[in-house]
Amino acid sequence: MIHLLAEARDLARETVEIEGADHRHLFRARRLKVGDRVRLVDGRGAARWSIVDQVTARRAVLRVEGAAPVFEPARRVALFVSAVRPERAAWLVEKATELGLRELRWFVSERTSRSLPERALERQRRVAKSALEQSGGSWLPKITAPVPLEEVEIGAGSVALHPGAATPFMVVAGSAEAVVVGPEGGFSEREIEELAARGAVTAHLGARVLRTETAAVAALAVALNGTS
Amino acid sequence: MIHLLAEARDLARETVEIEGADHRHLFRARRLKVGDRVRLVDGRGAARWSIVDQVTARRAVLRVEGAAPVFEPARRVALFVSAVRPERAAWLVEKATELGLRELRWFVSERTSRSLPERALERQRRVAKSALEQSGGSWLPKITAPVPLEEVEIGAGSVALHPGAATPFMVVAGSAEAVVVGPEGGFSEREIEELAARGAVTAHLGARVLRTETAAVAALAVALNGTS
Numbered sequence: 001m002i003h004l005l006a007e008a009r010d011l012a013r014e015t016v017e018i019e020g021a022d023h024r025h026l027f028r029a030r031r032l033k034v035g036d037r038v039r040l041v042d043g044r045g046a047a048r049w050s051i052v053d054q055v056t057a058r059r060a061v062l063r064v065e066g067a068a069p070v071f072e073p074a075r076r077v078a079l080f081v082s083a084v085r086p087e088r089a090a091w092l093v094e095k096a097t098e099l100g101l102r103e104l105r106w107f108v109s110e111r112t113s114r115s116l117p118e119r120a121l122e123r124q125r126r127v128a129k130s131a132l133e134q135s136g137g138s139w140l141p142k143i144t145a146p147v148p149l150e151e152v153e154i155g156a157g158s159v160a161l162h163p164g165a166a167t168p169f170m171v172v173a174g175s176a177e178a179v180v181v182g183p184e185g186g187f188s189e190r191e192i193e194e195l196a197a198r199g200a201v202t203a204h205l206g207a208r209v210l211r212t213e214t215a216a217v218a219a220l221a222v223a224l225n226g227t228s
Numbered sequence: 229m230i231h232l233l234a235e236a237r238d239l240a241r242e243t244v245e246i247e248g249a250d251h252r253h254l255f256r257a258r259r260l261k262v263g264d265r266v267r268l269v270d271g272r273g274a275a276r277w278s279i280v281d282q283v284t285a286r287r288a289v290l291r292v293e294g295a296a297p298v299f300e301p302a303r304r305v306a307l308f309v310s311a312v313r314p315e316r317a318a319w320l321v322e323k324a325t326e327l328g329l330r331e332l333r334w335f336v337s338e339r340t341s342r343s344l345p346e347r348a349l350e351r352q353r354r355v356a357k358s359a360l361e362q363s364g365g366s367w368l369p370k371i372t373a374p375v376p377l378e379e380v381e382i383g384a385g386s387v388a389l390h391p392g393a394a395t396p397f398m399v400v401a402g403s404a405e406a407v408v409v410g411p412e413g414g415f416s417e418r419e420i421e422e423l424a425a426r427g428a429v430t431a432h433l434g435a436r437v438l439r440t441e442t443a444a445v446a447a448l449a450v451a452l453n454g455t456s
Contacts, residue, residue, distance in 0.1 A: 071435035091319060098442045100434065135436040170454050205453050206328065207299035208363040214326045218449035225433050225446060226398050226454020 001039055002030060003133045004050075004062075005140060008042040011064065016040065016050060018060040027055055039068045041132065043140030046070070071136045073100035073224045077176055080105045080154070082112045082183040083146045084212045086120035092213040093124040096220050097131035097141055105153075106146040111185035115146045149191065154180060158200040161215050162192060165202035169219055172203050174227035179219045181212055229267055230258060231361045232278075232290075233368060236270040239292065244268065244278060246288040255283055267296045269360065271368030274298070299364045301328035301452045305404055308333045308382070310340045310411040311374045312440045314348035320441040321352040324448050325359035325369055333381075334374040339413035343374045377419060382408060386428040389443050390420055393430035397447055400431050402455035407447045409440055 004026065010016045018026060026032045034052050040062070041047045047070050050062035079096060083089070083106045093104065104124075106116055124143050132140050154160075157177035161169065163186060180200060187195065192202060205215055205222075232254065238244045246254060254260045262280050268290070269275045275298050278290035307324060311317070311334045321332065332352075334344055352371050360368050382388075385405035389397065391414060408428060415423065420430060433443055433450075 071437075073434055073436075094439075095442045095445070098436060098438050099446060100436065135438060137436055168453070173454070206301055208301075208326060208328060208365055209299075210326050210363060211322075214323050217323070217445060218327060218453060221446035221449040222454040225396070226401070226450040 001136065002026065002032065002037070003039045003041055003136050005043055005129050005132055006040045008044055011040055011042045011046060011048050014064055015053065016062045016064060018062060019058060023058060023060055027060060038062055040064065041138035043132070043138070045072060045139050047138045070138045072139055075224060076102035077220060077223045078103040078105065078178040079216050079220060080107055080152045080158070080178055080180045081216050082107060082109055082181060082212055083114050083116045085114065086116060086123070088211070088213045089116060089120060090124055090127050092216055093127045093143065094131045095217045097128045097137065098135040099217070099220050100137060100139065100224055101141040101220060102139065103141050104143045106144065107149045107152050108146045109149040109182060109191055110188045112183045118145070121145055152180070154195055154198040154200050156199040158195070160187065160192070160195045160200045160202045161205055161219060162187060162202040163204055163207070163209065165204040167201065167203045169203040169205050170222055170226055172201055173219070173223045176223050179216065179223060181216045181219065183212060184209070229364065230254065230260065230265070231267045231269055231364050233271055233357050233360055234268045236272055239268055239270045239274060239276050242292055243281065244290045244292060246290060247286060251286060251288055255288055266290055267364070268292065269366035271360070271366070273300060273367050275366045298366045300367055303452060304330035305448060305451045306331040306333065306406040307444050307448060308335055308380045308386070308406055308408045309444050310335060310337055310409060310440055311342050311344045313342065314344065314351070316439070316441045317344060317348060318352055318355050320444055321355045321371065322359045323445045325356045325365065326363040327445070327448050328365060328367065328452055329369040329448060330367065331369050332371045334372065335377045335380050336374045337377040337410055337419055338416045339411045341411065346373070349373055380408070382423055382426040382428050384427040386423070388415065388420070388423045388428045388430045389433055389447060390415060390430040391432055391435070391437065393432040395429065395431045397431040397433050398450055398454055400429055401447070401451045404451050407444065407451060409444045409447065411440060412437070
């Protein structure tokens with residue numbers, strides 16, 4: 001099954017025009033032909049079938065048909081993550097998007113050692129698009145540039161990963177709406193107090209020190225697949 | 229805290245000599261000095277403290293002291309995984325080692341599109357060593373070259389990930405001793421029957437199509453952190 005992320009408004013149209021990178025991917029790499037079926041997803045949880053109607057060297061037309069099945073996790077969980085190196089950030093985006101991430105907000109806290117340039121964020125959005133199309137997902141996670149931790153919407157339903165926490169993550173994973181993942185050096189005691197004051201609970205993912213992106217992907221997997 | 233993977237026999241000695249890459253890492257990159265403490269792990273679940281006793285340009289001596297704490301998951305889970313591209317394989321090794329992987333056995337099944345050269349396996353073992361030292365783990369996963377699926381020790385306690393399975397992975401994750409992860413194209417029906425005949429149960433990680441290394445890391449995270 002071939003999946004293509006389209007504009008939400010395209011799913012309401014009778015036909016969709018395909019050009020550029022999508023055209024190259026579908027008609028050169030994947031070699032689709034007139035009559036082949038493409039599942040269009042809108043990045044907001046909806047999907048429709050479409051049929052290849054015309055193909056030329058640089059342009060193609062898909063005829064939009066009825067609703068297609070969606071393959072979404074039962075829950076929506078966001079990740080708020082301390083900025084990491086662009087390469088590791090792109091891995092996190094690919095894996096978390098495949099698993100069904102709702103949203104990714106990068107932040108900078110006391111011990112965060114870097115930010116993420118706009119170039120890196122643009123790459124992450126391309127990675128998210130192809131991870132979504134590869135996995136058959138229909139929800140494209142919003143990815144936002146690093147902001148100070150104070151500006152991230154932490155609230156009840158936020159779980160901050162903290163090695164010193166008394167609660168194993170799995171105990172609170174089922175009710176987690178967002179997982180807050182700090183830098184390698186962890187959150188400062190002051191930050192932990194602030195997070196708690198803003199309504200976040202703290203939990204741990206075992207006794208080992210996990211890299212930021214490892215903790216984020218592991219926590220998302222547990223929140224989406226480790227709870228009923 | 230600085231962790232160093234040493235030979236098992238070194239932990240029984242009074243002193244350990246450090247040269248080469250470990251010397252560069254500890255005394256150039258990390259800038260350790262005489263009197264500093266290093267936690268030695270043996271890759272088999274044991275750890276001891278040591279103190280830097282002498283440092284020269286190319287060689288150092290650590291004085292081995294008493295038992296150090298270990299940070300291991302409560303359970304040991306192995307991964308049997310269809311060979312993937314070297315870069316994705318190295319990422320899987322890094323993440324799974326941080327999380328506490330017991331063992332990684334690569335395999336080749338009907339739809340596996342590649343093998344892994346010895347060079348890639350050597351890199352994976354270096355990646356595992358640094359992931360272990362970075363995470364504070366004391367168990368180094370054994371990583372073995374791809375063998376035909378038929379030669380992998382599948383048995384009761386093996387859980388094969390299969391999108392068509394009726395059981396969510398979390399239901400069986402708590403008793404999984406090994407997770408069997410197929411290629412992007414999945415296992416063939418014949419392979420699923422064979423796996424079942426050898427005692428494996430099948431389970432799914434949601435409705436999406438996950439890349440091989442994503443499914444492996446997500447399943448390990450759920451097996452180690454998503455079950456009591």
